[in-house]
Amino acid sequence: MRTIKLTLNGTSVSREIEDNRLLVEFLREDMKLTGTKESCGVGVCGACTVLLDGTPISACLALAVHADGRAVTTIEGIADGDRLHPLQESFLRHGGFQCGICTPGQILAAKALLDANPHPTRAEIQHWMMGNLCRCTGYYKIIESIAAAAGAE
Amino acid sequence: MVPFTYLEPASLDEALALLAEHGEDAKLIAGGTGLVNLMKQRLVRPDFVIGLRAIRALAGISEKDGLRIGALATIQSLEVSELVRRHAPLLAEACGHVATVRVRSMATLGGAMAHGDPNLDTPPALIAMDGQIVARTRRGERTIPVDRFFTGYFGTVLERDEIVTELLIPKQPAGSxxxxxxxxxxxxxxxxxxxxxxxxxxxxxxxxxxxxxxxxxxxxxxxxxxxxxxxxxxxxxxxxxxxxxxxxxxxxxxxxxxxxxxxxxxxxxxxxxxxxxxxxxxxxxxxxx
The missing domain is CATH 3.30.390.50 (CO dehydrogenase flavoprotein, C-terminal domain)
Incomplete structure (x- = not known):
């Protein structure tokens, strides 16, 4: 057991965890932030994408101890009070999801892209988003949602 | 996930001492994309996992008779690095082909070597550039050409108490x-x-x-x-x-x-x-x- 201290969605958090705790387990089970989904569990599908100091990572492959001293952003942390993040608005407006399981990961991956590159080309969006899988919609509306959000900012 | 005790040395010397002490029972972790998957599948069950992330001596990219790349440099940082794109475009290109942006952001170049997986993209790129691996034990340091580093499936020449510290890419030949x-x-x-x-x-x-x-x-x-x-x-x-x-x-x-x-x-x-x-x-x- 050890204590980790991190900034989680803008709030300081201190928690005792097992050394082998995965970040996705810490977020979902210890912090009850179930917006982060675990699907493949081997870092391929992107459903568990969260931001670690602004960088997208697979929470299913990250040790929770590696969040110690750092900032983690999950889907619960990007709206401004009742006002949705522009990407969330854009996914709603452009129908960028169906069942919604992949959506938190899609939106966080897209947020990291737009934070680093506010006006990406369609090819840059595709290269960046390639690892976030969706089994419902196909990808056109996801790419469209991100491109529209980039245009709006 | 297998149980283990996590240790996080603050310096390379401390890491080398821990590795010498725990040797057979320890595994090093950098980005974790390789080791965590192996531990989740119970293919590897170390008693101790030694995290390298706090060791500043293993970070950074610099230009000196070619490129010196700290073992902890992430694949993503190498894909977009101006220094790498200028002096080793082949490496930047190979890094852009690695898995997804999440894996690129977590995985490190030193980890990709130590992991010994023959399917990875960065080893052939380093071999084609006459790349070398610098590895350290408490007894000293050695430099190993990348094309002599891998010995078998997930096998490398690294000793149990040895840590990959740097990757060297010599100045590339003119007209290449x-x-x-x-x-x-x-x-x-x-x-x-x-x-x-x-x-x-x-x-x-x-x-x-x-x-x-x-x-x-x-x-x-x-x-x-x-x-x-x-x-x-x-x-x-x-x-x-x-x-x-x-x-x-x-x-x-x-x-x-x-x-x-x-x-x-x-x-x-x-x-x-x-x-x-x-x-x-x-x-x-x-x-x-």
Whole structure:
């Protein structure tokens, strides 16, 4: 057991965890932030994408101890009070999801892209988003949602 | 997930002491994309996991007689680094082909070497650039050419108490061009069915002064196709000459049949992609002259 201290969605958090705790387990089970989904569990599908100091990572492959001293952003942390993040608005407006399981990961991956590159080309969006899988919609509306959000900012 | 005790040394000396103490019972972790998957599948069950992330001496990229890349540099940082793009475009290109942005953001170049997985994209790129691996124990430091680093499936020359500290990429020859091709018949984020890294340096008269050909996912280890290199030395760099040398690659590789293709298919694809990579590298070398 050890204590980790991190900034989680803008709030300081201190928690005792097992050394082998995965970040996705810490977020979902210890912090009850179930917006982060675990699907493949081997870092391929992107459903568990969260931001670690602004960088997208697979929470299913990250040790929770590696969040110690750092900032983690999950889907619960990007709206401004009742006002949705522009990407969330854009996914709603452009129908960028169906069942919604992949959506938190899609939106966080897209947020990291737009934070680093506010006006990406369609090819840059595709290269960046390639690892976030969706089994419902196909990808056109996801790419469209991100491109529209980039245009709006 | 297997149980383990996590240790996080603050310095390289401390890490080397911990590794010397726990040796057989410890595994090092950097980005974790390799080790965590192995531990989740219970293929590896270390008593101690030693985290390297706090060791500043292992971070950073600098230019000095070529490039020195700290073992903890992430694949993503290398894909976008101006220094890497200028001095080692082949490495930046290979890094852009690695898995997804999440894996690229977590995985490190030192980890990719120590992991010993023959399917990775960065080892052939480093081999084609005459890259070297710097590794340290408490007894001292040694430098190992990347093409002599891998010994078998997930096997390397690293001793139990040894840590990869740096990757060295020498100044690349004048008038050289490079190419990296990753053959992916299924999905973009997959391991390669076969990957090829090439470098061709042309002499003043336009003939090939020196060629490098390395492959990933083509054998139990990343391999260098020395027969192809030797066949091209001193020859013209036209498509026919390059195409005639490419089939020699089959003697250097030993692909395994899996869902990415039969061994026979991978051998054929290796020839095709070696030819294409040689043609692309030669064209870039001509532009560079």
């Amino acid at each position: 061009g490079t190419a990296f091709l990753k053959f992916l018949p299924a999905t973009q984020d997959d391991y390669a069915t076969v990957s090829v890294a090439t470098r061709i340096a042309l002499g003043a008269d336009g003939t090939i002064r020196e060629a490098r050909v390395a492959l990933g996912a083509a054998a139990m280890v990343p391999v260098r196709a020395r027969m192809v290199e030797a066949a091209l030395s001193g020859k013209a760099s036209d498509e026919k000459t390059l195409g005639d040398a490419a089939p020699l690659v089959v003697d250097a590789i030993d692909p395994i049949a899996d869902f990415r293709g039969s061994a026979e298919y991978k051998r054929e694809m290796a020839v095709v992609h070696v030819r294409r990579a040689l043609v692309e590298a030669a064209a870039k070398a001509k532009e560079a002259r």
